[in-house]
Amino acid sequence: QQQVKQSPQSLIVQKGGISIINCAYENTAFDYFPWYQQFPGKGPALLIAIRPDVSEKKEGRFTISFNKSAKQFSLHIMDSQPGDSATYFCAASDTGRRALTFGSGTRLQVQP
Amino acid sequence: DGGITQSPKYLFRKEGQNVTLSCEQNLNHDAMYWYRQDPGQGLRLIYYSQIVNDFQKGDIAEGYSVSREKKESFPLTVTSAQKNPTAFYLCASSMTSGNFETQYFGPGTRLLVL
Numbered sequence: 001q002q003q004v005k006q007s008p009q010s011l012i013v014q015k016g017g018i019s020i021i022n023c024a025y026e027n028t029a030f031d032y033f034p035w036y037q038q039f040p041g042k043g044p045a046l047l048i049a050i051r052p053d054v055s056e057k058k059e060g061r062f063t064i065s066f067n068k069s070a071k072q073f074s075l076h077i078m079d080s081q082p083g084d085s086a087t088y089f090c091a092a093s094d095t096g097r098r099a100l101t102f103g104s105g106t107r108l109q110v111q112p
Numbered sequence: 113d114g115g116i117t118q119s120p121k122y123l124f125r126k127e128g129q130n131v132t133l134s135c136e137q138n139l140n141h142d143a144m145y146w147y148r149q150d151p152g153q154g155l156r157l158i159y160y161s162q163i164v165n166d167f168q169k170g171d172i173a174e175g176y177s178v179s180r181e182k183k184e185s186f187p188l189t190v191t192s193a194q195k196n197p198t199a200f201y202l203c204a205s206s207m208t209s210g211n212f213e214t215q216y217f218g219p220g221t222r223l224l225v226l
Contacts, residue, residue, distance in 0.1 A: 006154070032213055043116075043202050043217030044155070089154055093213065098162065098206065099145055099170060100215060102154035 003027050006090050006103025013110050019077040021106045023090035026071065030092040034100070035064065035075045038087045047088070048075070080110045115139070116218035118203050123223045125190065125197060133188045133221045135203030142207075144186035145215065148172060149200040158201075161186055190223060198225050 006023045013019045023033075034049035050057045050064045050073065057064045063076040077084055087107050091100040116137045125131045137144065143162045147155040157170030161180040175194025180186055186205075190197045200222050206215040 004154075034215075036217075041220070043204075043220050045217070046214055049214070097160075098143060098213060099157050099160045100147075100155070102147075102156070104154045105152070 003101050004090060004092050004103040006106060008106060009104070010107045011109070013080045013108065015080065015082060015110055015112050017080050017110075019075075019080045019084070019108055019110070021075045021088055021090070021108075022072065023074065023092075023103050024070075024072045025092050027092070027094065027101075028071070029094040029096070030101075031095055032093045033064070033066065033073050034091050035062075036089045036091060036102075038089065038105075044089060077108075080108075082110045082112050084108060085110050116203060116205055116216055118201075118218040118221050120221060121219070123221055124226050125223060126226050128192045130189055130191050131223070133190070133201055133203075133223070135186045135188065135218060136184055137186075137203075137205040137216075137218075138184060139205055139207065139216065140183070141205035141216075142183070143205060144180065145204040145206070146170075146176070146178065146186070146188045147202045147204065149202060149220075155202060158188065197223055199223060 035047045036044035037047045038044040048062045052068045061078045066073045087105045090103040093100045119134045145160040146158040159178040161167035177189045202220045203218045204215045
C-alpha cells in the first residue's frame, strides 16, 4: 500500500527556473514530512523538513509548502542550478513508528 | 568524524547463500533502520530498532533478519529465503532534535546475485 504518492516522476528545468515536486499522503497520523536529496550511488541526505503546525518553511532556495486539509505537501526549488540535478524523495512519519514512508522519487535535471 | 558506515560497498551473493551487511554509527543515536531501494523506486522499510535488543519488522521483512546487540551496530542478514535480493541497501539512524526527527543515511551497499 503506497501511502505517499509523489509526482512528477521526472522533471527537466532550465537553470534559474523553479522546480516544483508534489506529494500527497493518506495516513492522517503522519506528523513529520522531510524531503531528501539523493545523488547516484549515494545515500539520501536530508534537505528540509516540516511539521503540520506550519504551512510553509523556507531554507535558502528550498521551500516546503504544506496543506494539511488536502493532505498534500510540495517542494519548491527557486533559482534551480545544475548542481541541484538529483533524485528527490518526499517522506512522512508518525511519532509512534518513527520510520519513514517514502514517495517514489522525482529525478530532477537542471539544464545549463 | 561522526557518521554512518556501511560495508561492503558491493556484495555478491550466490544462490542459497546468506549474506550479512554491516551498519555502524558513532552518532550516539538510539534508533536505526534498514531500507531497500530498487531502481527508479523509493525506499522501503525492512526492519527498524528503537533501542538495543529490540527491533520491529518493517513493510518488507520477509527473507531478512537483524540483530541489535550494541547501540552502534545494526547488521542485516539477507537469507536464502529472499528470492529477489538484488537492490541497494541503505542503513539509517536517527536522533530527536527539537520538534523534528532527523534520519541520517549511510552510503549504502549494493547487493548483486551471481
